[in-house]
Amino acid sequence: MKYSYVIIDDDEKAVDDLRAVLKNFPNYYCRGVASDEAAAIDLILEQMPKIIFLEVEVPGIYNDKCGFSLLGELKHYLKELPDIFVLTKTADYAIQAIKNDVSDYILKPTNVGEFRRSLLRYEKKKVDGPETICIKSYGDYRFIEIADVEFLKADNNCTDFFMKNGNKISAFKTLKYFEQTLPENFVRIHNSYIINTNRVSRIHFGKSKCSFKSSEQLVPFSRSYKKNVESIKNVMNRKSVIEF
DSSP: OOEEEEEEOSOHHHHHHHHHHHTTOTTEEEEEEESSHHHHHHHHHHHOOSEEEEOTTSBOSSSSBOTTHHHHHHTTTOSSOOEEEEEESOSTTHHHHHHTTOSEEEESSOOHHHHHHHHHHHHHHHHHOOSEEEEEETTEEEEEEGGGEEEEEEETTEEEEEETTSOEEEESSOHHHHHHHSOTTEEEEETTEEEEGGGEEEEETTTTEEEESSOOOOEEOOGGGHHHHHHHHHHHHHHSSOOO
């Protein structure tokens, strides 16, 4: 899995040191560096990275020091923030970091060994992912197993979940919302569909349709999302024992 990141720090040497450390991790690639809060917001909204490496003492336009005000500003524009790694010289901001649910808090100067442990913990959490998803409808909270979802279908501003047992469950969120929040194995293949690639049993390129292990329904994929379907096919081929 690839992880894009940006660095928010006004110390050029610290940035160079961090990028040197990250060269030891080829699945992490840099999307840019910003030295103040205003530039950081523009960079993040333009590049949409998975990770922000944040020096909390960077100059800000909303406070004398950026601190965590950057995260508050980003919430005005993003439904879900990138994962945050705080890198700074002091432990003084640890409580604020906990309150902002950061992925890790690392003291400078950065150490390759410590960084490796931090990233491995992060990757394990991403791979394991959540096991259930909560679908709320007024006062009703329904918890479903993510592994049992075969595909999702857009229905105006709602989304229908189609389960392996044949049930359909409706959620009052858009398909775009779930595209951003579900694990990596959920892939969009059409303006109206997201599929659980772990439940796919067949891809028919001639008919532009996918079928699933339990559901009898066929889900179409569109030309604009064909690259995503090709990627699914390649992953499934690598997992197969033999191809005839």
